[in-house]
Structures are given as structure tokens and as C-alpha cells.
Amino acid sequence: MIITTLAIAAGTMLVMAVILSFVLGWANKKFKVEVDPKIEAVIEILPAVNCGGCGYLGCSDYAVAIVTDNDPVNKCTIGGEACAKGLARIMGVEVGEMVKVFAVVHCGAHTLNRLKKHEYRGEKRCMAAHQVAGVQGCSFGCLGFGDCVRACHYNAMHIKDGLAMVDFNNCIGCGACSKVCPRTIITITGFKKNKIPIVACSNKDKAKDSKAVCQTACVACKACTKLSDMFSITDNLSKYDYGAYTADHYEPAVKAMEKCPTNCIYFVGKPVCDPSSKKL
CATH class of the missing domain: 1.10.15.40 (Electron transport complex subunit B, putative Fe-S cluster)
Incomplete structure (x- = not known):
């Protein structure tokens, strides 16, 4: 009796499996989405x-x-x-102009350059620290807890003396670091040359306030704009037209860098440039 019952159950399962296989095969053909x-x-x-x-x-x-x-x-x-x-x-199209892109950190303040420091005892994450008012004097600068480092899969981001820095030999410009930066100071920028000048500051406060919290903050003195029309001042902050940079703009950019009173203008790119050295 038990053997008969098991045989019936097994036979039923086999029939159902055959029927379902036919149904699934039909459905696969009927509802298949054609891919170009x-x-x-x-x-x-x-x-x-x-x-x-x-x-x-x-x-x-x-x-x-x-x-x-x-x-x-x-x-x-x-x-x-x-x-x-x-x-x-x-x-069947043209490739178009290929411009390499890299991450650029628009902050040049290492720990020693920050004039107002507050002890932070919370979670050592930029996103968490960003929620705390007055975590550091400058509310625009790099927090230095390495969210960008953890997001980067190419070993291209590092924290040096409290500042996020890019290894341009490894960076591919994927944008992962930029997406996780709560202060949006990392941009993915096109490099028409191996090295380009940048404004390493994001502070939009007036000169008096920015100078009170950071030694390397842009003070919107307009010295750079007088030496190169590639610079402009918006919201108390110097901006550079990276997309238009060519070899012809190199010398004016160097002069602007040398004239900058807070050294917040310098070249980055390949070979790796250490912003603290200010060397080309």
C-alpha cells in the first residue's frame, strides 16, 4: 500500500514537472524581450x-x-x-575629443593650516561629522575622515595631515569620491594637459571670516583675475575655467599662483603633485 502511494506521488510529480517545463518554455518564447x-x-x-x-x-x-x-x-x-x-x-560615429578626467580636491588646508579646531568625539566619518555644527572652523573645508578613501576602489584617494589628496597615477575619474563627499569639495574635472592649475579652496565667506579660520583660504583679492582672464570671482571665491585650459594659459597661471597671498592656487596632475610643496 505504501509503495503504491509513493509510486503515485512520484508519477504525479513527474507529470507536473513535464507540464511545467513545457509551460515555462512556452512563456520564455512568448514573453521574451528582444535585445538590440x-x-x-x-x-x-x-x-x-x-x-x-x-x-x-x-x-x-x-x-x-x-x-x-x-x-x-x-x-x-x-x-x-x-x-x-x-x-x-x-x-558608425566619430569618437570625438577624448579628455581625461580626474578627481580634484578644492581644499588645500592641512590640519596645521586650520586656525580654529574643535575636538570631535563622534563617528569618524565625514558624513557624520558634517552634521555637527562647528566641527571645525571652516564649514566648507575637507573634514579629513576618509569617506572618499573608502569609496575609492582604485587606491587613488589618501588622507595626509587631515586633507584628502588624489593619487593621479591611480585615479580614473569614476566619481565615487565626489559622490560621498558631504561638502562637495571634490569635482571630476577634465584635464586637457597632464597638469592643470586649480583653486584649492571652497570657502565662500568674506575675506575677514575665511582668514579667521584658515591660512590657505581664498580671500577674493582678485590678484589672479588681473594676471589671467581664466580666473573669475564668484561668491567671494576664485574660480578657474578648467575646460578652456591650454598650454597658452600656463604662464599666466604660474604668475597667478606666485601672486596668490594664501597659496591656494597650484598645479595638480601627473606626475603626482604634493600641494604642500607648491612645486610644478
Whole structure:
């Protein structure tokens, strides 16, 4: 009796399995979503690291945008020129200008440069410290707890004497560090040359207030704007037109750097430049 019952149960399960396999096979064909072969070809060329440097959540999303929305093929910072050329061949378009992008920290204040220091006993995270009023004198500067270091998968971010610094030999410009910085002082910037001048300050307070909290703060003295039209002053802070920088702008930028009273203008890029040295 028991054997008969088991045999019936086993037979029933076998029949159900066969029926379900047919149903699933039919459903797979009936509801299958056809993928554009171009999208699949584009995905094959992309590095599949899903870093987000292109502005999309992952390589698959970028591939869809390239094929369906004619998005530029030169946005993959990891794949670089070889990847862009491969994508261009598939899409039948020109690669366009390839500009390397790197992370840039718009703060140059090491711990010793900060004039008002307060003991912080909370969680050693930038995001947590940012929520505490008066955690340091400058409310615009680098907090130095390394959220950017933890977010970077390429060993390109380091904390040196309380300041986030970029290793340009490792940085690929993926933007992970920029996304986690609560003070938005890290930008992903195009480098038309190996090294470019930057304004290493984000303090928008008036000169009197910024000088009271930091030795390297921009004081909006306009000295740089008088030496190069690439500089401008907005919200009490010097800005530089990085996208327009060429070799012709090198000498004026050097003069502006030398004239800057707080040394908040200097060159960064390859080879690695230590901002504390102010050497080109």
C-alpha cells in the first residue's frame, strides 16, 4: 500500500514537472524581450565595472543610452580611448575629443593650516561629522575622515595631515569620491594637459571670516583675475575655467599662483603633485 502511494506521488510529480517545463518554455518564447544586437555588442566592449563615471548606474545603462539615445561614446573613463574607438565602430560615429578626467580636491588646508579646531568625539566619518555644527572652523573645508578613501576602489584617494589628496597615477575619474563627499569639495574635472592649475579652496565667506579660520583660504583679492582672464570671482571665491585650459594659459597661471597671498592656487596632475610643496 505504501509503495503504491509513493509510486503515485512520484508519477504525479513527474507529470507536473513535464507540464511545467513545457509551460515555462512556452512563456520564455512568448514573453521574451528582444535585445538590440548593438546593445549587446556595446556591452561586450564596455569594461563591466559599473563605476558610474559615465553618469549612468552601470555599463548596461550606458550601453542602452549609446544605442537608443545616441549618447557620446567617449564617456567611459576606465575603458579610455580604445573602448571609445570600439564603440564608435559599432555605432558608425566619430569618437570625438577624448579628455581625461580626474578627481580634484578644492581644499588645500592641512590640519596645521586650520586656525580654529574643535575636538570631535563622534563617528569618524565625514558624513557624520558634517552634521555637527562647528566641527571645525571652516564649514566648507575637507573634514579629513576618509569617506572618499573608502569609496575609492582604485587606491587613488589618501588622507595626509587631515586633507584628502588624489593619487593621479591611480585615479580614473569614476566619481565615487565626489559622490560621498558631504561638502562637495571634490569635482571630476577634465584635464586637457597632464597638469592643470586649480583653486584649492571652497570657502565662500568674506575675506575677514575665511582668514579667521584658515591660512590657505581664498580671500577674493582678485590678484589672479588681473594676471589671467581664466580666473573669475564668484561668491567671494576664485574660480578657474578648467575646460578652456591650454598650454597658452600656463604662464599666466604660474604668475597667478606666485601672486596668490594664501597659496591656494597650484598645479595638480601627473606626475603626482604634493600641494604642500607648491612645486610644478
